[in-house]
Amino acid sequence: MFSKIDFKPKAEKWFKKNKWKNKSKLIDSVLAEHRLEEFPYKPNYLVQKDNVFYFLQFFQKGDWSHAKRLGFAGTGIDYFKYKLLLALQEITGIQVGLVMWTETEDKFVFRQLDQLPKPIIFWKGMACRAHELKQFEIEYKCYRCFIKRPEITHECIHQHKKKKKIREMAMWEINQFADEFIIQTKLF
Numbered sequence: 626m627f628s629k630i631d632f633k634p635k636a637e638k639w640f641k642k643n644k645w646k647n648k649s650k651l652i653d654s655v656l657a658e659h660r661l662e663e664f665p666y667k668p669n670y671l672v673q674k675d676n677v678f679y680f681l682q683f684f685q686k687g688d689w690s691h692a693k694r695l696g697f698a699g700t701g702i703d704y705f706k707y708k709l710l711l712a713l714q715e716i717t718g719i720q721v722g723l724v725m726w727t728e729t730e731d732k733f734v735f736r737q738l739d740q741l742p743k744p745i746i747f748w749k750g751m752a753c754r755a756h757e758l759k760q761f762e763i764e765y766k767c768y769r770c771f772i773k774r775p776e777i778t779h780e781c782i783h784q785h786k787k788k789k790k791i792r793e794m795a796m797w798e799i800n801q802f803a804d805e806f807i808i809q810t811k812l813f
Contacts, residue, residue, distance in 0.1 A: 652671050680714070688728070711768075723741070747793065754781035760774065767781075
């Protein structure tokens with residue numbers, strides 16, 4: 626069973642090894658600067674190197690997913706997290722990095738969100754509340770949904786009305802990620 630308490634020091638050791646400074650206590654002020662205090666999904670860390678800030682989002686995995694139907698080993702995140710992290714990156718101008726860790730290999734892999742190809746969506750239509758409500762102008766557009774109908778976003782993320790929580794997943798082949806922590810700065 627995953628333990629966030631045990632995982633946090635492991636994650637921090639990983640990004641310190643890569644010579645990044647933890648500036649996470651500034652996350653709330655960065656969000657406030659962009660009027661995103663109520664943003665429904667916040668990154669785990671804000672790190673800095675050479676005066677460049679970067680959001681990091683860590684995900685713990687038991688093992689890589691093996692999608693037999695598509696024939697690859699992959700990894701992924703909830704689709705709403707993917708869409709909201711894209712919006713956060715666009716609004717703040719601070720790049721987002723996804724860091725995946727597998728329990729079986731005890732290994733971190735990294736990729737900048739803006740360098741990943743479009744994900745494959747698994748279980749499409751299972752959890753987008755706007756889709757269920759036939760709100761076509763906001764379905765699968767999580768940030769637009771949050772702005773126009775925050776109550777739909779809240780229900781979509783938390784799924785209070787469902788006994789079994791099933792979420793769309795944004796999936797990528799594991800070979801899209803790297804063992805190294807290399808940043809390619811992007812001008813917005």
